[in-house]
Amino acid sequence: MPASRPLSPHLQIYKWPITMALSIGHRATGVALAVGTLLLVWWLVALAQGPDAFATAQGFVGSWLGRLLLLGWSFSLFFHLANGIRHLFWDAGLGFEIKITTASSWAVVAASVALTVIAWIAGLSAVAG
């Protein structure tokens, strides 16, 4: 039922500032990481079950699907971690100026991309070496 009173425009009308993208990104990565706990539990349970179960879990992690999921989860983890630290600064009452929230947004994006790249270079060179 359409409201007869004037309504403020919904999300899609706005030009997204980076801060808005990071806000929903924090939620999205959080939910993705919640799903990722399933792999963590599978991996630990397989380790406790024995060599055969562990080999199955490791085989999945090493498959292209497993690696694709790990890529997503590693980026999500670093993003959620970096942006979470940004949230902790806000909880302490710091960094609310618009200029600073924009700068800290880009810092979070840069840090999460950089940490993901570093982690994968380290991981893949360990596989190759």
Next chain:
Amino acid sequence: MNADRLRSPLGRALGLGSAKEGVEHWWMQRMTAVALVPLALWFVAALIGHVGADHAAAAAWLRSPLTAVAMILLVVATFVHTALGLQVVIEDYVHHEATKIASLVLVRLACWALGAAALFAVLRVAFGS
């Protein structure tokens, strides 16, 4: 400004104030966030250090007391943080009352079950032969 003016006459007469539990959700979300900063970084580094490890090597790693205790802390902080975070997401987006309550119960129970399975697996490896 007299804070008593914000309280109801009944509240004033009974002399009851805040039980200081209203911030419990918010506070535990932050406590687990702070704990997860070092724990998550340690876990990622340890995983990279054990890429492609076989069962014996991975079990030996998890069996060491420092690793086992850190893993237990990681699992507890992860699932408390996940349960609190998913709860807020459900409360924000699920508006049908019965669906909302069912989702809240399911998510909370799933977090307990997954956390218990992960903890049991860690202890089984740590105390196993």
